[in-house]
Amino acid sequence: MTMPAVGTELAPVVVAVTQEKIDRYAAAGGDGNPLHTDPEFAAQTQFGGTIAHGMLLLAYLSRMLTAAFGQAWLSNGRLKVRFRAPARPGDTVSAVGHVVRAESGRTVCAVECRNQAGETLVSGEAACPSGEVPA
Amino acid sequence: MPPRLDTLAKGHELPPSAFELSPEWVRQYVAAVEDEAIGLLGPDLVPPMAVAALAVRALLERAALPPGAVHIGQEMTFRRAACVGERLSASARVVSRGERQGWVLMGIDLSVEGEGGPIMEGRATVTMPAAAEAPS
Numbered sequence: 001m002t003m004p005a006v007g008t009e010l011a012p013v014v015v016a017v018t019q020e021k022i023d024r025y026a027a028a029g030g031d032g033n034p035l036h037t038d039p040e041f042a043a044q045t046q047f048g049g050t051i052a053h054g055m056l057l058l059a060y061l062s063r064m065l066t067a068a069f070g071q072a073w074l075s076n077g078r079l080k081v082r083f084r085a086p087a088r089p090g091d092t093v094s095a096v097g098h099v100v101r102a103e104s105g106r107t108v109c110a111v112e113c114r115n116q117a118g119e120t121l122v123s124g125e126a127a128c129p130s131g132e133v134p135a
Numbered sequence: 136m137p138p139r140l141d142t143l144a145k146g147h148e149l150p151p152s153a154f155e156l157s158p159e160w161v162r163q164y165v166a167a168v169e170d171e172a173i174g175l176l177g178p179d180l181v182p183p184m185a186v187a188a189l190a191v192r193a194l195l196e197r198a199a200l201p202p203g204a205v206h207i208g209q210e211m212t213f214r215r216a217a218c219v220g221e222r223l224s225a226s227a228r229v230v231s232r233g234e235r236q237g238w239v240l241m242g243i244d245l246s247v248e249g250e251g252g253p254i255m256e257g258r259a260t261v262t263m264p265a266a267a268e269a270p271s
Contacts, residue, residue, distance in 0.1 A: 015169060028160070028167040030192035033200065046203070054206045055188050059168035062184040066172040074176070074183050074216035082208045 003107050003130050004068060004099050010109065013064045013095040017052050017087050025056045051086035052093075057113045057122050060095040064111070065126055068097075072128040081111070081124030092116040097126065105130050140198040141239045141263050143229045151226040152193035156181050161219050164188065181217040186255045190245040193225035194259070204263035211245075211257030221249045230258070239265050 004010065015021075019039075026037050031053055034041040042050040058081065065073045087093050097111035106127040113122040143149075164185045165173060173182045187209075217223070224247070231242035240262050247255040 021167070021169075024163075024167040028164045029188040031188075031195060033195075054209065055184065055191055056168065058187065058209065059170065059182065059184040062182055063168065063170045063172050066170070066176065066182065070176055071216065074180060074213060076213060076215075077183060078210075078212045080208075080210040083206055 003072075003128070006099050006101060008099045010064055010068045010097040010099075010111075012097075013060050013067075015060055015093050015095075017056075017089060017091045017093055019050060019089040022050060022052050022056065022089065025053055025059075029053060029055060031055070047086055047088075049088060051088055052091075054083045054122070057083075057087055057093065057095070060093060060113060061097070061111050061122070061126070064095045064097060065109075065128070068109075069107075069128040073126075076129045078106075078127045079111075079124065080126075081122050083122055085115075085119055085121045087113070087115060087121050093121065100125075102130055137197050137199050139201050139266070140194075140204065140241065140243075140261065141201050141266055143198060143232070143241075145229055145232045147229045149194065149197035149227040151224045152196050154189050154193070154223045154225065156185070156217060156219055156221045156223065158219050161185065179219045181219060181221075183211075183213045183216070183255070186213075186217050186223070186247050187211050187245075187257060189223060190225045190227070190247050190255060190257065191259065194227045194243060194245060197227065200261075201263050201266065204261055206259060207262055208260035209257065211255055213255050214253045215249075215251065217249055217254050221251075223254065224248050234265050237265050239263050
């Protein structure tokens with residue numbers, strides 16, 4: 001697998017978020033915070049309804065980075081993000097990224113999750129060791 | 136009952152939690168996040184974010200999130216790939232705690248070790264409404 005060059009757009013991951021998917025993640029991730037799983041509770045919060053776990057959105061980014069960088073992402077990847085807005089059931093979330101620079105032996109990408117309205121939900125940078133890596 | 140996260144002082148270390156990356160759990164996680172990419176790399180590899188999810192789970196087992204808590208940032212560095220069947224130990228430590236305008240802002244370092252050494256290090260940034268009581 002060859003490292004993508006500066007300017008390369010990573011193949012996006014597009015996911016339709018549903019309450020069922022949020023519930024499945026809550027069960028797998030062990031995060032049963034009612035903000036994610038209880039519509040009645042969540043309706044009383046600042047969010048006005050359930051929202052997806054931030055870590056679920058990061059899993060979509062990780063899926064994109066795994067496809068782009070293979071083992072380099074699993075073995076030596078770095079990610080730094082801010083959660084900017086929540087994803088809600090019914091949203092279509094796109095995990096996108098592009099290579100912005102190479103520095104200190106790493107390929108650095110700007111990464112984002114956006115909803116169907118183009119609103120940024122998560123933004124930050126990911127980095128993987130540069131160079132040829134086994135797929 | 137675990138202590139509330141916002142009552143923990145800077146430097147507080149939460150006891151480690153043990154996990155096993157059982158084939159059933161990994162399948163459940165991969166299905167939940169719809170990660171088709173990991174299976175193309177090898178049958179025994181675990182998505183790195185699954186390890187991060189366990190680190191967050193360890194934190195939630197050892198400290199209760201108060202109502203209104205919001206996860207606002209996350210950093211992570213992976214040291215190696217984790218494998219199906221591996222036993223992990225996840226730990227967490229409060230590295231910063233500040234209070235401003237009625238909100239607490241906390242940084243919590245997370246680390247996960249496996250049988251072959253460190254797998255992941257990271258930092259979660261969480262904010263929550265300040266409680267009336269002082270931190271312990």
